[in-house]
Amino acid sequence: MILTERLQTIATMVDKGSVVADIGTDHAYLPVFLIQQGICGKALACDINPLPLEKGNQNIIFNHLQDKIETRLCDGLNGIGEDEADTFIMAGMGADVIIHILSSCEYIANEKYTLIIQPMTRYYTLTQWLYKNGFEIKEQKCTHEGKRPYTIMKIKYTGKKTPYTESDLYLGSMDTSDEECKIFLSNEIRKLNKRVLGEKGLEEVINVLEEKVNDSK
Incomplete structure (x- = not known):
């Protein structure tokens, strides 16, 4: 699996041995890559829309990874159990959508989880929400895809609000x-x-x- 620069950068931020839930997985390129590279042993490929999820499922089958990647039709983190993954990737969606997903999940405010987030728009509003709600940006990288630049955040919950x-x-x-x-x-x-x-x-x-x-x- 060959990834774009944006997805490749996200992959470099995933800790080896993680169990990943890729939210808004589309074609499941990222979970497939993470398994193939030995970064993850298992993963969830999740999407709110059936059509892209089916395309992702086809890609998983094509790469013979049905035993390591499970597809999940769900809205954000709803429908994902709190012990099913330790790393949640949310990439390719607007900051407001990401904030809604995080705000709607009671268990996500826990230091045992890692969030890797790549907002498409208004990333500064997401940063503000994180600082106000006890999340810390542990690492932040920038990359590009074509001519468009992107930023990617690796986040952990600490419970401490960050002044800004x-x-x-x-x-x-x-x-x-x-x-x-x-x-x-x-x-x-x-x-x-x-x-x-x-x-x-x-x-x-x-x-x-x-x-x-x-x-x-």
């Missing part, structure tokens, strides 16, 4: 010396410059992000 400034929500735990992170933040700066006339306080955020990007060059 507005710029902290955009920086998260990124390594601003990393070239992919600089590209990602530069793209965010361009977006913020388009919003700055209509929203108060963004000038300071832009200045902080520009300083971080420029200082690391």
